[in-house]
Amino acid sequence: MTAPNPDACERALACRVLDALLRENYGNLRRFVDPDKRTLASPDLPPIRLRPHRFLYDFAVEPGQDLGLDDVLRLARHVADPRDDIASFERECRDALATMRLHKRVHPEMLARLDRIPGERRRGPGTYYDTLAAYNDHPVYPTGLARTGLTEQDQRAHAPEFAPSFPLRWAAVPREQVTTTGVKPAWWPSPEDVGLAPAMATTHELFPVHPLSARHVLNHDDVMLAPDARVEVVPTLSMRTVAVAPLTHLKMPLPTSTLGLRNRRTIVPRTLPDGALVERILRLVLDREPGMPVLLADEQTFGHADSPMLGYLVRRFPEVTAHAHVVPVAALLAKAPDGTHVIEQWDVPALFGAYLDVLLRWNVTLFRYGIALEAHQQNVSLVLTGDETPSLLLKDNDGTLIDPDRLAGALGPAADAAAGFADPRMTTRDPEALARVFVTITLHLCAAALAFGLAERGLLPLRTGLAMIRDRLDAALGPEDAFLRSRTLDADRLPTKAMVTAGTLVDKARTGAADINKHYGPPGPNYLRDIEPCS
Incomplete structure (x- = not known):
């Protein structure tokens, strides 16, 4: 279709992008789909073959076609509204393709390097599994590997897939401009440690600054960037969060976007106290749910200077994680140094089943x-x-997302401590809104995406994986959960997000999305129906 012939990376990305545009029905793209012939036939391109699919949309682009990014972008332009930001989306696609090609070149070398890491150093909430996971793309968002505005050199020096280490920069902020809470770690430097006057310890607060953010900090009046770097760190999967000590991570603003142009990796100040408040609420729930195998990171230490580029969060992990394998769900399907997948270090069906048991029981409980x-x-x-x-x-x-009335009914007087979110978007009294988050995050991303991914890798039959999800969700839902059951197991279709539309292509004024991460598209198939139960 396109010329010259696209390489394997480009063909794979073109399929992912077109799949996303079809899922979201961007520009009413589905009008070109012939479900009987299983083709997409647009005026600008030869027919594109589709295959039946059950995850988020009824069809997916059949792999193996000579489909390139130019083809897909031409199709997007054809259906776009003139106000849509196709140019930014194209840059995002090109950035993702460049990263895919970079990954293809360096992945074998990185696996060999990681293979030399002793077993004990692979444990704890460090970065070993994060580095492996960084070579996997997002399960849904097609250009998840794109980091807008960062060069290849930036990524080699600071991105998790390269497992680099680097020292942090530090900024002195006048104390009257600062809001902080919690106890700083012992490794936090003094002004003198980073080349500033010792007397500044009484007038300023030191803020950690990611090296890629240093020039942006200089734009703030009365803020002084320290001349010396201090405290060596290693990036985690999120990149803006770094591992500092065995049980401590540090989150800082980063001047880039991921999962859409509007998903900036800065830190909006109000998210810090709101996230800490949610943690305290979850601890109240756990106090009332004995035996629930759920651990929470301590995120009660943070600071900001009322700027998205001046903030930090200290994340402390429970002691029990120090010598355990702490595996992000995003790493389970990643390639391991021995050529298998991470999840294959354990019994695949047993681990997947045990994970689903906890995941679904916990999230159904929270829904109550x-x-x-x-x-x-x-x-x-x-x-x-x-x-x-x-x-x-x-x-x-x-x-x-929290319904304050239901929370108060469940927690009683303790719910008073849950009042006062700074961001009004974190509360709702609409059960449908809660159900949409449950389905799109817990079911789609944390459960079904794994089942489909395991099947694609030949690790677990799809029917088996989906039946495991259905059976465990059925077991978790009680008589009091009729509404959630009606929106999951018994639903004709399931809600899906329109992440590309809201994240890059269409501005918030036109989507009406108060939160671009909770903007929804056409419903998709219910992959939990019409499958045989399994034991």
């Missing part, structure tokens, strides 16, 4: 409290200490 977590694959980890049931480790809770 009026809570729906936006805890996707990067923010949920399995903590594996032996043969016993894995625990879930949760972090980064600032995207949670």
Whole structure:
């Protein structure tokens, strides 16, 4: 179709992008789909073959066609509204393609390097599994590897897939401009440690600054960038969060976008106290749900200077994780140094089943409290200490959605502590809104995406994986969960997100999305129906 012939990376990306545009029905693209012939026939291109699919849309682009990015972008331009930002989306696609090709070149070398890491150093909430996961793309967003505005050199020096280490920069901020809470770690430097006058310790607060953000900090009045770098760190999967000590991570603003142009990796100040408040609410729930194998990172230490480029979050992990395998869900399908997949270090059906047991029981329980977590694959980890049931480790809770009335009804007087979110988008009294988050995050991203991924890799039959999800969700839902059952197991179709539309292509004024991460597209197939139960 396109000329010259696209390479394997481009063909794969072109399929992913077109799949996303079809899922979201961008520009009413589905009008060109002939479901009987299983083709997409647009005026500008030869027919594109489709195959039946059950994840988020009824069809997916059949692989193996000579389909390139130019073809897909031409199609996008054909259906776009003149106001849509096709130019930015094209840059995003080109950035993702460049990263895919870079990954293809360096992945074997990185696997060999990681293979030399001793077993004990692969444990704990470090970066070993994060580095492996960084070579996997997002399960849904087609250009998840794109980091807008960063060069290849920037990524080689600071991105998780290269496992670099680098020292942090530090900025002195006048104390009257600063809001902080919690206890700083012992490794936090003093002004003198980073080349500033010792007297500044009484007038300024030191903020950690990612090296890629240093020039942006200079734009702030009265803020002084320290001359000396201090504290060596290694990037985690999120890149803006770095590992500092065995049980401590540090989150800082980063001047880039991922998962859409509008998904900036800065830190909006109000997200810090809101995320900390959600953590405290979850701890109240856990106090009332004994035996729930869920661990929470401590995110009660943070600071900001009322700027998205001046903020930090200190994340402390429970001691029990120190010698455990702490595996982000995003890493389970990644290639391991021995040529297998990470999940194959364990019994695949047994681990997947045990994970689903905890995941679904926990999130159904939260739904009863009026809570729906936006805890996707990067923010949920399995903590594996032996043969016993894995625990879930949760972090980064600032995207949670909560019904304050249901929470108050479930927690009683303790719910008073849950009042006062700075971001009004974190609360709702609409059960449909809660159900949409449950389905699109817990079911789609954390459960079904794994089942489809395991099947694609030949690790677990798709029917088996989907039946495992259905059976465990059925077991988790009780008589009081009729509404959630009606929106999941018994639903004709399931909600899906329109991430590309809201993230890059169409501005918020036209989508009406108060939160681009909760903007929804056409419903997709219910992959949990019409499958045989399994034991």
